[in-house]
Amino acid sequence: MNVLNKPLEIRTSPHLKSAVSTDQIMMNVVIALVPTTVFAIYAFGLAALLILSVTTISAVLTEHIYCRLNNKESTISDWSAVITGLLLGLTLPPALPLWMAALGGIASIAVVKLLFGGLGYNIFNPALGGRAILQAAFPVAITTWHPAFLADRFTNIPSSSLAWPFTTPAYDAVASATPLGNMKFNHIATDVTDMVMGLTSGSVGETSAALILLGGLYLVARNMMSWKIPVIIFLTVAVFSGIVHFFNPATPTPQFMLFSGGMMLGAVFMATDMVSSPVTEKGVIVYSIIIGIMVTVIRLWGGLPEGMMYAILMGNAVTPLLNRSLKSRVYGTGRKGGAK
Amino acid sequence: MSESLSYIFINACLVNNFVLAYFLGICPFIGVSGNIGTASRMGGAVTFVMLVSSMCAYGIHTLLVAIDAPFLQLISYIVVIASTVQLVEMIIKKFSPALFRALGIFLPLITTNCAILGLALFQTSKGYNFLESLVYALGAGAGFTIALVIMAGIREDLDIADTPKVVRGTAIVLMVAGLLSLTFMGFAGLGG
Amino acid sequence: MNEPNKTFDATTFVKGLWKENPVFVQVLGMCPTLAVTNSATNGLAMGLATAFVLVMSSMLVSMLRNFIPKQVRIATFILIIATFVTVAEYLIQAISIDIHKALGAFISLIVVNCIILGRAEAFASKNTVGKSIIDAAGMGAGFTFALLCLGVVREILGSGTLFGLQVLGQGFEPWVLMILPGGGFFTLGAWLLLFNYMKERKAAKMQEVVA
């Protein structure tokens, strides 16, 4: 018999694999971001389209060129650079000069990801790390908000977007305030329904809470995201800000806290970044609570209107500690270790 | 202008973290952050010495003001801090060998830690009273410990990471410190 | 920069400036390196102040090296260094209050800069006055050079200026990050990266030659 004489394949067990693979997970994250992305382009027009393309292309190109320079196989096919670029774009103000967006994409991948060893080894979420760098570098541009639903948004590109590289942008539209900015500086609360529907001003992709949640639900249903992280963050924020609101009604309501700013986008798509969040069950809980507390503290008492980015970065920073110190009890050790 | 004690603490610990905003104590931050256990003990030792030297500095300052010799400030601070650390080391060694084993080896290193001298100089220039000085020292020490331990956790992970050869060592630590420093910027305006 | 005149003293000097650069190679004296280099002027001033203290204390330590017993040498070194730092502080105030304000407490903190104590202990206490001064001057120059490297990069990118003069066009949007603490860490990290990269390249070339 012929078949019996050909060389056999030698492999170690297990000889079964679950169907899902890393590149598929990453691709599904991109799919989950599609509704948010489409709405962003609908709300902010060409400006959003340009900014998302620029961040994505710059992120992917940076990774590709780095691999080429180091004579490695290009890693862009794992989709992670696309996610980084897309997420970065979604967190930027719509009329940010494109050269800054490109710089952000490069910084995200080069400084926050590749320097640390690439996919799997980055300590901080690359998109947020890149955004933090942009925020520190260009504090004015990154807090100048462009109004949504302008009549000419599909025909006209804001002149600030097209500012020459390295020059200060000039803004043509009157800057609008985000719900959080209005709350912090003018004590005006925005209608929560508007924020759920995405009718407010803000970063490219943070305005529509409903579509972000939809994407999150898709990933949870496919077991490609930890539902615990966003749920615990929401609970922490709601309870904490609820208590404060009860004693001081001048502070924002819990529902305002949940649906404003980058809360949804951050909790659903950034805090859940597998690489930079803890792997242990207890670690995940503490991590989410830390993020929830820190974002509430910054929003209520800090100098900045929004703190989601800093809260998640802080969570990332303590993740190695949480992984180390909050391990599960190993079977057969400790409490139930004895015979009875 | 008077500042509340809680503000002094939060400011020294988070908003103006000694390591990440003032660049004080960078040498131990880079040198002793390879391991979480060591880092937390070092943090404890630094906090302790900060408290002691903060008290000393307060005393010296009062004395120097009394005899009107501001030009002796620096020289007397450094001499007194150095000898206090030595004294503390001897006392701990004598009375608590366990504590000495935990903190002892770090104490001589701390003498040349600029965070300690910096603390003494800052509390003087800010004109803190005795209690405020103590809280300031406590906050600075806590901030130093937090930064050090977080860094140690990250570095333990980086030890088993595929980092490119050229960034290994101090370069990657500085990059992490830069990102941490950006993260701590989120605390700005707190406690006011 | 290395003249063919290869006397011992010239190499001692150049060693501190380049091969054993206290910041880029030995990674010493990080605190002032990061803290005061948000402009080239500040970096230069701090470098010069440190170099001044370094040279003066090395000179004195070397002069007195036979007079100081081993047991109390560290104490006397610190005493001497602290003295010159105090002197430097008053001199800077006399020259310019603005620079003194910009450098702040970091002038006083020169005392605990490990480079100075390190040179006193490792070199000045064992060598003649002349050699010690040259060694200290080399190290001081190396330190100043490093601070200037950082200050120049951070000022140009962070403010668009160099020594206060506009060098990048008026429209330039400054990268504020560079003059923030985070930028300090990043810039120094990047310089170290560059040094590592050059070292690697050199090592690789050497191997090629051997092979």
Added chain:
Amino acid sequence: MTTTVVAKKTFAHGVHPPTHKDGTVKREIRQFPFANVLIIALSQHLGAPAKPIVREGQEVRRGEKIAEASGFVSVTMHAPVSGIIKKIGWAPSLTGKMVMSIFLESYPASGQTVEPSAPCDVNTATPEEIIAAIQEAGIVGLGGAAFPTHVKLKVPPDKAVDTLIINGVECEPYLTTDHRVMLEQQDDIFMGIRYILKATGAKRAIIGVEANKPDAILSLRENIPSDLPVTVEAVKVKYPQGAEKMLITALLDREVPSGGLPADSGSVVVNVATTAEIGRLLPLGRGIIERSITITGPGVEKSGNYLIQIGTPLRYALEQAGLKKNATRVILGGPMMGFTVSSLDVPITKGTSGLLVLTDHESQLTIRKEYPCIGCSHCLDACPIFLNPSRLGRLAKFKQYDAMAGEYNLMDCFECGSCSYVCPSNIPLVHYFRVAKGIIRDKKAAS
């Protein structure tokens, strides 16, 4: 049958691989023809190899003893067929290592009759006698581990066993032999339980069966002899439910201490097929010479459950069952913990519970591109003993074995493969752990 059984009892974590059992579960166990030459490895159990008591050229009869135990942790071997000892020499084994084996050429006319011997009566024998008889019968764990059963049943004097667990879980995908045994050999199983209860002094026995075998559960329950303290419990369908520790936790809510034995938690676990062998062989005083094996997989033409002589070379078994053209991977055991074989000249041993043949198609799925660990934590959620395979994998990659063994409890890993199964980055975690465990053991031995 459409009956279903509801099961709540289980352990925490674990995975749900597809079971792939439909192909063979309805096939009754059928006798397999004898191969021309049988290769009986002297070391097909854990422990010391058996000592041959035959010489080359000697004629042996089916069931005759051909090798004896060389110590306590060792068992006897019997001739699976009548024939002539051709030689005693080295033969390849499953691991690729050469082991001393007896080559037995079978008589073409070898019958099914077996040599009679001294029986062991369950009513009169002492526990020590039963244990000795089990060793003499050459019985080892038929679930796959091949650990000598009599050693397991010998409860250390400082420990007490109150519960005997009969492992009928068979959680490995594809395999159905234990399922068939439970349907076809119930009397043997109950008889075996009598022997084991007596040998261990346990007061009761629980047969644990996965809920996906409702026919076995119901008919076993119906046929329990009235004087036997036995219950049949359904456990949830989950891998690795059949691992000793997991089954103990599921049924008794007890944990086996790290580094300890089931006896430390007051229980003993015996595989259901092993129990049936004890119940069949001991009353007759015979030794184990054949076993039921599932031959299955997409690469097999005639899959089913077969009663095969121990020592039958794989080549012969697969020729009989028929191989498909695109077969590439031959696995001894189940797909989760089984080993691929490099040579078909390897013989079937007492521990072989299944012979699985995969084709290019399935094989491609397991040799996907490897990505770096992305910290998805699926492996932590899978690990039945709550290790951190993600961290362990990274430590292994950077050769930090001390941390693996110390802080991260590597030595508690029993290599069930759940982590590798779920890993989306396709990191060969279990492989890393096997290598690391070997290195750590060597290090320990060296110091």
Added chain:
Amino acid sequence: MSQTDMAQMIEAPKSWYMIRALAGIGLMCALLIVTTYEMTFETIKANKAEVLERAIFKVLPGSETKNIFEVNNGEVEKVEGETKNEMKYYAGYDANGQLVGIALEAAGQGFQDVVRMLYGYSPEKQAIVGMQVLESKETPGLGDKIEKDAAFQKNFAALDVSLDDAGQNLKNEVVFVKNGTKTNPWEIDGITGATISSKAVTAIIQNSASANMPVINKNLDKFKK
């Protein structure tokens, strides 16, 4: 000679050496410091005075000379040289010796750390006529606009701090308004993107003005030359 004698022979001079070295170097250092201090004292004082004067003349446009006052036991008195009292009033005079206004220091919590500033008050206009930040760590490019932003500085060219009829309180509190919405002379027009810092400045001015304006107005005669 026994062993102990030898040891003593070595020991004794050694500790003497140590004391001699420490004392000698200590003395030398003290001498060096004191000499430098004495030598630079006048220059530094002049430097500091010049910096202060520059600031005063800037926040009090038109002034060319100054006098320093402080409140001791409720009385405003002119002082010369260093005193312990930190709260000082710097009166600025024009070329003719006429009082232009009074400059005073104020400090408070900013975005990052304490902000210290000097502002000039003109009794004639009942308004603040100039402001300069002396010390701040506000975010460069954002918060530091309180120092650099020309539009923001314009707020302080004539910021109404007039007192009510009783002379005890400000008629209108100095308040912060959003950028571009200033309508009254007692409002401070904020900086876009640096709301916190501009709010902090407002609070500092409001606190300092409400505390000091009544004192200044009551003692206006004393400030005049």
